[in-house]
Amino acid sequence: MIRIRGLTKRYPDGAGSTLCVLDGADLDVAAGGFVALMGPSGSGKSSLLHVLGGLDADFTGEVEVLGQRLDALGDRERARLRNAKMGFVFQSYHLIPTLPAWRNVALPAAFSPQVERDAEARARESLSRVGLAAKAHRLPTELSGGERQRVAIARALFFRPPLLLCDEPTGNLDAQSGGEVLALFCELNRDGVTLLIATHEERVAAAASRRVKLSAGKLIEDLSPARVEARP
Amino acid sequence: MSAAKLARLSGENLRRDRAGALLSALGVAVGVGALCFFVALGLGISELVRTRIFPVDARSLEVVPAQLSLGSLLGGGQLDDAALDRLRALPGAAHAYPKMALRVPAISRYDGAFFGARLNMALEIVMLGVDPALMADVVPPEKFQDPPAGQPIPAIASTRLLEIYNKSFAPSRHLPHLGPSLLEGFRFPVELGVSYVSSVNLGRRQATQVQLAGFSDRALLAGITVPLATVRRFNALYGQDATTYSAVTLQAQTPDGVPALAQSVRAMGFSIDDSDRQRAEQAGAAVAVVTSALSLLAVLICVLAAVNIGQTLFAALRARAREIGVMRAVGATRAQIAAMVLLEAAQVGALGGLCGALGARGLALGVDALARRVLPEFPFQPQSFFAFPLWLALAGLGLGTLAAVLGALLPARAAARLDPARVLAG
Numbered sequence: 001m002i003r004i005r006g007l008t009k010r011y012p013d014g015a016g017s018t019l020c021v022l023d024g025a026d027l028d029v030a031a032g033g034f035v036a037l038m039g040p041s042g043s044g045k046s047s048l049l050h051v052l053g054g055l056d057a058d059f060t061g062e063v064e065v066l067g068q069r070l071d072a073l074g075d076r077e078r079a080r081l082r083n084a085k086m087g088f089v090f091q092s093y094h095l096i097p098t099l100p101a102w103r104n105v106a107l108p109a110a111f112s113p114q115v116e117r118d119a120e121a122r123a124r125e126s127l128s129r130v131g132l133a134a135k136a137h138r139l140p141t142e143l144s145g146g147e148r149q150r151v152a153i154a155r156a157l158f159f160r161p162p163l164l165l166c167d168e169p170t171g172n173l174d175a176q177s178g179g180e181v182l183a184l185f186c187e188l189n190r191d192g193v194t195l196l197i198a199t200h201e202e203r204v205a206a207a208a209s210r211r212v213k214l215s216a217g218k219l220i221e222d223l224s225p226a227r228v229e230a231r232p
Numbered sequence: 233m234s235a236a237k238l239a240r241l242s243g244e245n246l247r248r249d250r251a252g253a254l255l256s257a258l259g260v261a262v263g264v265g266a267l268c269f270f271v272a273l274g275l276g277i278s279e280l281v282r283t284r285i286f287p288v289d290a291r292s293l294e295v296v297p298a299q300l301s302l303g304s305l306l307g308g309g310q311l312d313d314a315a316l317d318r319l320r321a322l323p324g325a326a327h328a329y330p331k332m333a334l335r336v337p338a339i340s341r342y343d344g345a346f347f348g349a350r351l352n353m354a355l356e357i358v359m360l361g362v363d364p365a366l367m368a369d370v371v372p373p374e375k376f377q378d379p380p381a382g383q384p385i386p387a388i389a390s391t392r393l394l395e396i397y398n399k400s401f402a403p404s405r406h407l408p409h410l411g412p413s414l415l416e417g418f419r420f421p422v423e424l425g426v427s428y429v430s431s432v433n434l435g436r437r438q439a440t441q442v443q444l445a446g447f448s449d450r451a452l453l454a455g456i457t458v459p460l461a462t463v464r465r466f467n468a469l470y471g472q473d474a475t476t477y478s479a480v481t482l483q484a485q486t487p488d489g490v491p492a493l494a495q496s497v498r499a500m501g502f503s504i505d506d507s508d509r510q511r512a513e514q515a516g517a518a519v520a521v522v523t524s525a526l527s528l529l530a531v532l533i534c535v536l537a538a539v540n541i542g543q544t545l546f547a548a549l550r551a552r553a554r555e556i557g558v559m560r561a562v563g564a565t566r567a568q569i570a571a572m573v574l575l576e577a578a579q580v581g582a583l584g585g586l587c588g589a590l591g592a593r594g595l596a597l598g599v600d601a602l603a604r605r606v607l608p609e610f611p612f613q614p615q616s617f618f619a620f621p622l623w624l625a626l627a628g629l630g631l632g633t634l635a636a637v638l639g640a641l642l643p644a645r646a647a648a649r650l651d652p653a654r655v656l657a658g
Contacts, residue, residue, distance in 0.1 A: 090561075
């Protein structure tokens with residue numbers, strides 16, 4: 001599903017030099033995996049997700065996602081891959097406030113070569129999957145934080161992608177809402193969706209089948225005894 | 233992604249900021265409206281000049297003897313029957329209609345009833361004889377012939393002369409407004425061999441009657457047009473030249489053939505009297521210059537509107553940066569983002585262009601109505617000062633759209649280049 005070799009990502013630091021957040025990182029994620037990406041703020045978790053999602057093409061190294069070398073794809077091909085085979089979930093939901101829930105969920109259809117005729121039905125189905133079918137016509141401002149995040153997840157699931165990239169998806173939620181969202185992720189993973197979740201939260205990491213830490217620009221598998229014992 | 237999907241998405245984006253979109257459209261509407269208004273005014277005035285003030289037949293040439301030519305010095309270059317036959321035989325010539333001026337002074341004295349008023353008038357008469365076929369569309373040739381003795385001479389007057397009488401002469405002298413049909417059949421006396429302005433004495437005077445038979449743009453403006461045979465008879469009666477023509481109206485088979493025909497005519501040693509055409513062109517050029525200057529002003533307004541749209545879109549993009557980032561995350565390409573922004577601008581521009589074109593039409597109707605109420609009557613007063621062909625409305629719509637799209641080019645480029653990773657992480 002995901003194969004990374006020697007991934008290096010640098011940012012200009014504003015002082016004429018560069019800051020290296022990923023320094024020759026390697027990672028393999030098999031289909032159906034549930035990986036928690038851990039690390040302190042600024043360690044490069046979001047950067048890694050953006051590279052994997054094809055939102056950031058300014059990197060060196062080999063990155064293969066869903067059988068496609070991202071460094072060899074153009075903007076159009078990366079966009080097509082994101083549209084059809086990946087879903088993004090963000091900490092701040094990033095819903096369009098003036099559109100009802102179902103229109104937010106159906107947003108990927110606007111950029112798809114497929115006909116949009118069944119977009120509403122598909123959006124409702126996606127909302128049903130996250131338990132929000134009854135609130136399809138509510139505006140984001142009429143929903144709670146947990147509900148907004150579930151709408152964002154429904155949007156990510158619109159085209160039933162095999163891969164979800166989630167950046168601190170429970171970071172803005174209270175314990176109960178966060179728990180509901182996490183339960184939803186576990187359910188999706190059981191249905192075969194591969195999950196890569198950047199998180200600070202231990203309970204999210206605990207739910208994942210793998211825990212990968214970002215340290216000094218490298219991706220290190222967490223093989224702590226407790227973790228190893230817990231592995232299937 | 234289809235254009236329909238993009239248009240729908242752009243429309244939704246516009247609806248979210250209705251006030252901003254309407255203000256931007258208003259700017260375009262003002263520019264396009266001003267442009268349509270001024271161009272329509274220019275077209276209307278040009279049409280008035282071309283069709284009523286200086287009507288010019290695009291197929292016709294007025295052939296006259298050369299003022300100075302070797303041929304004329306040697307006795308050639310005359311417009312006689314032989315020359316007429318040669319003109320008729322020119323390639324591209326369809327018809328040649330000879331004209332002969334009355335070479336005898338003539339006056340008219342009228343003192344009597346005139347359509348419910350009393351008219352006491354004396355004036356010098358200028359008379360031009362023409363081939364009846366030239367006026368066939370006004371008077372049937374069999375009715376436009378040299379009359380037998382005692383019968384009035386059929387005459388055709390200028391439509392423009394009637395206009396000047398109705399709008400200028402009649403009001404100032406409390407005379408009635410007259411239409412062509414009312415005047416047809418009106419008789420007035422003409423005396424040949426006498427003049428108010430010249431002391432020439434031709435030895436004899438001859439009184440006759442003239443009867444108006446119709447009105448035409450091709451008739452002599454300041455005089456009357458009568459059958460050629462009548463003028464030929466009068467000229468012969470007074471021992472004047474009754475064989476050479478003053479001019480020949482030469483009609484080309486097609487308007488495109490006129491330049492070549494004119495060249496052939498000049499090669500024969502004749503001149504072309506295109507003073508009417510030149511006057512029409514000069515008037516048209518003056519109208520075009522004024523229209524162009526005003527249109528330039530309107531185009532500048534459109535440019536300002538385009539700049540305003542650009543600024544508005546830049547501001548909107550700053551507010552919508554994350555939204556665009558989300559669109560990129562769910563599969564939008566850079567090109568789709570740019571197209572979406574351009575489509576938003578195009579919709580604003582099209583709305584502004586449509587409103588501008590309709591507004592200009594409404595304003596023109598208002599100006600025409602006001603002119604009818606406020607302005608005194610004057611010759612060649614048109615029903616409308618404006619001409620609004622369909623292409624003008626479509627051009628307004630297109631210009632509005634184009635101006636908006638051009639104004640949106642930089643914002644669209646900026647939107648397409650937004651780094652989704654940065655805006656979504658922020």
